Amino acid sequence: MTDTPQLDDAHFRAIDDTRLFPTQRTIHAPRILLLYGSLRARSFSRLMTEEAARVLTRLGAETRSFDPSGLPLPDDAEADHPKVQELRDLVTWSEGMVWCSPERHGTITGIMKAQIDWIPLSLGAVRPTQGKTLAVMQVCGGSQSFNTVNQLRQLGRWMRCLTILNQSSVPKAFQQFDGDGRMKPSAYYNRMVDVMEELVKFTLLTRDNADYLVDRYSERVESGEALIARVNTTAG
DSSP states (O other): OOOOOOOOTTTOOOOOHHHHSOSSOOOSOOEEEEEEOOOOTTOHHHHHHHHHHHHHHHTTOEEEEEOOTTOOOTTSSOTTSHHHHHHHHHHHHOSEEEEEEEOBTTBOOHHHHHHHHHSOSOBTTBOSSTTOEEEEEEEOSSSOOOHHHHHHHHHHHHTTOEEOSOOEEESSGGGSBOTTSOBOSSHHHHHHHHHHHHHHHHHHHHTTTHHHHTOOHHHHHHHHHHHHHHHHHHHO
């Protein structure tokens, strides 16, 4: 006969409406970091993030973009490398992110993955991506695909981001931008605007209670057990 599982009352908590709906709200512009996954001179993922940044600015957000040129491969440099520090500082600054990658060989680019791999799950006691909003986009050289946005979603979940529901995938991206690097009017442009609008809405809704939204019973139990073990070890 198996034991019936029991809630750990020391760590089980009822839902706290005051933390879900805080009365004190942050008033500064939403801080959005944009990452792109290509170093080509005419990089469509970069052009896509630049277009998205224009929309975000119109929506009242403050945006910053990270240039991945010069970022070393993961484990090929120390964490104090200037480009690594720049990236990590931007992630810490942000309240939401946009990840946009080309699809290369059916997946995200190594440039995109390197940026994500340099973002640690924790910096000391701080989880730099936990609870932050995320929008995912991809550009395709040929027909429309969703491989890359699906993989970015998987990475966002692993990084504990609140990945919004909408997404953008632009086929034949070379046809969607003019000679000045501006995106042409199209249904794909409108969809990108939809995604940025949704990102700003979710960032405004969650940035004041992000820590509470991702607070987990299982981790509270684990932390409590670890603390007891340390106390017992010290006492012994």
